[in-house]
Amino acid sequence: MNEYLTPDQLCELVPGTTKTYWAQLRFYGKGPKYLKPSPRKVLYIKSEIIEWLENSARYGTHPDKVAS
Template identity: 35%
Template sequence: MADMVPGLTTGNLAQLRYAGGGPVYSAVTRKTIVYELTDVVMWIESKRRARTDQPLPARTLALPPSTAPAGAEEGLASRWV
């Protein structure tokens, strides 16, 4: 996923997982982490700002399924990044 978001590294993602500020993830194995595409999109959307002085929203651990974008259930292969 790090290569899909400019400026994001695997190290940044590891820190976000530890601190609880990144997208929701699944640990398939101890060293294999996967992200559902809709969760990544929602996480990125939650970071949008119109001005630099706008505060960041409070952290959430998970978003309800009803907030998934239209067409989110297109199949398993397109869901994971």
């Protein structure tokens, strides 16, 4: 069964991030998948967050330095 995280819980899972950061990612369509069960509620699936983070691994700051 999936574990769901609120934006506050997500900030605890990924130190150094804020609710504003995750809101901006949602707005620009750049972040991980999320659920919107009601107009004021946002939830993230923990396994999706971990996969999204692992897929963002880099070896350097240059765009071509994506980890494989």
